[in-house]
Amino acid sequence: MRILGAPLRYVQGPGAIDRLADEIAIVGGGPVAVVIDPVARDLLGARIAAQLPAARLLDFGGECTGAEIAARAAEAEDARLILGIGGGKAIDTAKGVAIERRLPVGIVPTIASNDSPTSHIAVVYTADHAVEGVRHLATNPHLVLVDTAVIAAAPRRFLAAGIGDAMSKPYELAGALAGGGLNFFGGQPTELTLAIVARARAILLADSHAAMAATAPDPAFERVVEAAVLLSGLAFESGGLSIAHSMVRGFSVVPQLSGLLHGEMVALGTLTQIAAGQGTPDELREMADFLGSLGLPTSFARLDVTEDAVFERIATVALTAPYAGNYHRPLAPQDLVRAMRMLDAEQRA
Template identity: 40%
Template sequence: MSAGNLTPIKGARFPGRYLQGAGALARLGEEIAVFGQRALLIVDRGVWDNWQQPLRAACKNLAAVQLERHGGDCTEQEINRLRQAAVDYQADVVVGLGGGKALDTAKAVAWHQRCASIIVPTIAASDAPCSALAVIYNPDGSVAYDLFLPRNPDLVLVDSALIAQAPARFLVAGMGDALATFCEAEACRLSNSNNSFGVRGLPVAWAVARQCLDTLFACGAQALAECREQRPGDALERIIEANILLSGIGFESGGVAAAHAIHHGLCQLHETHDFLHGEKVALGTLAELKLQQAPEAFFQQVKQFCQSVGLPVSLAQLGIADATPEKLALIAERACRPGEIIYNEAVAITPQKVIAALEQLRN
């Protein structure tokens, strides 16, 4: 067969293992022991006070563990500080417990130290726990760059009872992030664009992305009710899986497009800084559907889902009460930078088209 007849390389990526259920944290010690006996636990400062003793109890089977309090941001300085702690302790396993920035720091430290990584999310606010990606910030809080890692975490351990204790807003934000997964993966499929690690996605990526969307529609409202009751019921279990695992596999293996590019643009405005990543991605998804000229019935289904769980459906609900032409242009210009993921869409993209889509989402 000639080279010209070969189909392009396709691929998918996954965490090494994924375990989820109420009380899963109690297994942490035995799971660490699969990879080593000297674990460095990087613990989110937001849960540090409450989780030091439970973590030590969960790891009592190990020879020793060292707990380090995460400083707050995933910066090069924080990564280097914790890398030195791993060297001094001679860690053979790095565990991250907490929210996205603490988890990204743990992933980066484990990669630099060439040791196993275990991720234990305490919220289901995004699909970051499963990914081979760490977002690196500058000391002033702005994004410096994305660190793409050669492999996903060796284990993602999700204690649904722990996540049920977190404020429900985090779960809703995770649904907003997961909402984009199918819309963006489908855009990449239609445009024959590469996924997040530079190859075409395999069909499994779209199957997972579609399952993610269907789960949101079927279980989202009930999961929110269970979370408000701090009860890890069946619906909450399904949504945790969708927010973390299905969305994680779907975005890495299927690809990303306009929803996250518009999120980047929304981040340019000070008014949006108090809103969570997934809340901005949800509005980006609605704008993406307008750009795609998606069927109105599907747009309304997505919008009604957002309204049912409390995700923003307008610029005003995202804090942009005065959406001036200058502000819309700023969002669009950032979303449409050369080489941006928005060009993975299967339709022609211009800043003017992004502005027109946002104009339809003012109020």
């Protein structure tokens, strides 16, 4: 079967937050419980209250753990829609609450640091910030609302991370296709998915530097945000993941790397995937130059990861990811260790 999943409704543009009440009415309405992180509450609390005066605001505690999800679910009371507002982990907590309560979810990201807003997946962590596993909504979010004025006001490190996350998708789709892996709906990618991945790559290569330099939403900024949030989200769910995201599981257990944003980890994972044999040395160098020009990490040594034992632990944990087999050949831990070492060798060359 060819399967594509997508949010019921996607809305993007400056001032979009002021359409929130109307958009929620379109997708079903009803009492709303809002999982919101502290930064988003300070930034948008008054505007959310004006749009949804009866909504219950549930404060996100800082990490998307099973305990955090259960606590917020207990506070949701009579809600008929869960809304997640903030960064990726607050969003995933809202998805977790919706899963526990069997309710639809709406997502309002305040940064464009990764492609989780459109997906039906919530990544759950342990209390010490290592990836524990994933949970799945029955459907994709009913609403994804992206206010690009809010996104533009955030530090550019977040947008760079979103670009790093999105830039993995051409390589991961190729890995999934070569390895015979299915997408996150248990199907093959559609022709639309292939077109989405190609368009996202073209936008990111053409417009990322202009978007990073923009002081307010402009056409290049809007295209890059859409590529990082919508196109990348559709690409990974309906295309499949590979080594780049498998590496994130390994990176998350190493203290020197655990403080990186998800998209920063994915950038390193993409380079590792290319270095493991998917691309030529020239392709590896070109991608490292592009990602590095956006301020994304391209070297393990610069992050104080140098010991063989640490590389081996990363590789061993990475290969436990369910999509680690989505590659053109089977990989052993030493293959990934050599690939990671290659990045540092390229930086010294």
